[in-house]
Amino acid sequence: MTSPDSSPSLTAWRTLLALAVVxxxxxxxxxxxxxxxxxxxxxRERALSAWEKGRVGALDLPDPASxxxxxxxxxxSITAAQRVRLADRYPLVVGNLNGAPLTLRxxxxxxxxxxxRDAERERMRDGGLSLDGRQLANRRMHRFQSMANxxxxxxxxxxxxxxxxxxxxxxxxSAKRVSVVVPGVDTNLLTFERTQRRFTAPVGMARSLYDAxxxxxxxxxxxxxxxxxxxxxxxxxxxxxxxxxASDGAVRLNALTTALPGDSQVSLICHSYGxxxxxxxxxxxxxxxxxxxxxxSPGMRVESAGQLGTHARVWAMRDQDDWIRGVPYxxxxxxxxxxxxxxxxxxxxxxxxxxxxxxxxxxxxxxESLRNFADIGVGSxxxxxxxxxxxxxxx
Numbered sequence: 001m002t003s004p005d006s007s008p009s010l011t012a013w014r015t016l017l018a019l020a021v022v023x024x025x026x027x028x029x030x031x032x033x034x035x036x037x038x039x040x041x042x043x044r045e046r047a048l049s050a051w052e053k054g055r056v057g058a059l060d061l062p063d064p065a066s067x068x069x070x071x072x073x074x075x076x077s078i079t080a081a082q083r084v085r086l087a088d089r090y091p092l093v094v095g096n097l098n099g100a101p102l103t104l105r106x107x108x109x110x111x112x113x114x115x116x117r118d119a120e121r122e123r124m125r126d127g128g129l130s131l132d133g134r135q136l137a138n139r140r141m142h143r144f145q146s147m148a149n150x151x152x153x154x155x156x157x158x159x160x161x162x163x164x165x166x167x168x169x170x171x172x173x174s175a176k177r178v179s180v181v182v183p184g185v186d187t188n189l190l191t192f193e194r195t196q197r198r199f200t201a202p203v204g205m206a207r208s209l210y211d212a213x214x215x216x217x218x219x220x221x222x223x224x225x226x227x228x229x230x231x232x233x234x235x236x237x238x239x240x241x242x243x244x245x246a247s248d249g250a251v252r253l254n255a256l257t258t259a260l261p262g263d264s265q266v267s268l269i270c271h272s273y274g275x276x277x278x279x280x281x282x283x284x285x286x287x288x289x290x291x292x293x294x295x296x297s298p299g300m301r302v303e304s305a306g307q308l309g310t311h312a313r314v315w316a317m318r319d320q321d322d323w324i325r326g327v328p329y330x331x332x333x334x335x336x337x338x339x340x341x342x343x344x345x346x347x348x349x350x351x352x353x354x355x356x357x358x359x360x361x362x363x364x365x366x367x368e369s370l371r372n373f374a375d376i377g378v379g380s381x382x383x384x385x386x387x388x389x390x391x392x393x394x395x
Contacts (some may be wrong), residue, residue, distance in 0.1 A: 036084065041121070042160045048090040054080050054090065064093055067258030071099030091115065096156050098177065098259035109154035110159050116159040117144035142191055156229040161188030164230060166256075169205060169210040170223030177222045178264045179377040181206045181211065182253065182273030184296075185240050187232040201362040202226040208363045212374035222376045223264075233273060240273060243280060243301055250281035252273050258286045267291040267377045270314075271362060272324065275300055276337050283309035291315065291376050295353065295362040295369060296324045299337025305347035315367055315376060316341035316348035317387065319356040349393035352385040 054061045062074045075083055083101065084357045086110040087094045092115075094100055095108035110303060122143035124134055140159075149166070156166040172178065183202045191201055198204035206226035213222045230249030234241035257266050270278035276290050279300025285292075292308070293302065293315035305314040318325060329340040341348045355367030362369040368385050375383045386393035 003322050013114060025085075035364050041115070044092050044158050044160050047090055051090050051093045054086075056086065060303075061086075064097060066099075068099030068255070071097050075104070078146055081393055087111070092158070095154070096158065097300045098255050102153075102155075102166070102168075102261065105211055106153050107153060109157040110148055112157050112159075113154060116157075117148060118341050119142065125197045132266065137350055141336050143192070144169065146193065155225065158229075159189065162231070162234070164228060165189055165192050165193075165226075166229040167192075167226045168223055169206055169226070170221040171221065172225070173261050175211075175221050175223035175262070175264050177220055177267070177274065177378050178260060179206075179209055179222070179224045179267045179269055179373070180227050180253070180257065181209060181224065182227055182249075182270040182274035182277055183232070186235065187228045188234075189228075192226070197360075199363045199365075202228045205269075205271070205363040206363060207378065208370060209373055212365070213377045216371070216374040216383070217378040222378055224377070225256075229256070230277065240298075243276060243334070243337070245279050246273065246276040247302070249277040250284075253277060253281045254284045254286075257281075257289055258290070264288065265290045265379070268295070269373050269377070270294045272296045273298065275341070276304075279308060279331070279337075282312070285310050285312060287311065289361065293317070293351070293373060293376050294341055294348075295356075295373075296322050296359050297327055297337075297341050298324055298327050298340060299331070299339060301331065301338050302343065303339045305341070309383045312357075313376075313381075314348045315345070315351055315372075315384075315393070317351040317353040317362070318342050319353040319358070319361065319369065321357065322359045324359055349384075350387040350391075352387050356387070 048064065051061055051064065056078050056314060062070055083104055087104050088111060091108040091112035095105050095112050120137045123137040153168040154165065155168050156164065159163045181202060183205065187202060193203035194201040199208050203226050206224045210224040213224065228254050231245055232247055234373040239245050254255050260266065268278050268289060270292065275294035276299065277300060278294065282292060285335050289312050291313045292310065297316060300308065302308055308314060321329060328336060329338065330336050331338045337362035351372045353362060356362045356364060356369040364370065372384050375381065379395060384394055
């Protein structure tokens, strides 16, 4: 007898439910997937155009799309003074070059952030700007002022549109274990950090994880990256229901993990739509990525962990009152993100999220979800807490 869970009628019902959810999304947020991302004539485009014409002595500047090895070899071939001059002249380019020296990227991005702050301040003086436009410019100006503080290590920065950024906690150059926090929907420069509910924003998530990793293994040289360096969906619209932005983000995530300095082992800590990005990145992840952990996942674009095409351990968690459990876990003509990583048939190591509340509470201090992320990040797998209170996730 065919079980109810596998009956054609149930499959059809779930398909109709998924399509209904999509149409509700479209009715409330519009066909966001058809909107163009990015702007023409932006500061980054102007910087890239100038870089293309630049030189260092007799050397042409490398194509920014070159591999991290090509970029690293170029910077190794010029003097320290020449490197600094390039960072000062082309901060929006140098700050985003995988393979460029870390300290140079930090310097370039601080300059780029300050330039973006000044540009927003100038926009606020524009008499033709609407009240909403002036308020947005004011918010962005204050965000950039915060990001420009001298003790912050901004690894990537692009103010175009809603913007992208990444920030490092710890010494990335000497770290033996690196965790990359990949956030989800509504991630942009304005939500990169928050004063209230700070552990729901990428900076707060990464800072909380870094502190927890140091507590879990004080002798382990670790670093955590708040990685908001991809274009995330805005709201629960069409972009959130398909994989286009996740596919673009996966390319950028693979480039980052491949180019990280040294021989560190890497863990991906993926929240919500960020788990879709991690799932699509999985087949091309470098061997140094040992773990992929997802929380509050709407799916990873596959039906099982085995289909991810990675040798990394795959972990999953979800707290009891996370609304994401109510989404239809299927993929129909490109809509939806596949199977629920929490189900036994998926094959992930299912972790406890005890103490976490809601969809964004996984990085709150003193939760088992955060402790589990920290143990994975430092490689203390025997200390992880399984969802079933046993040891099945550690076997």
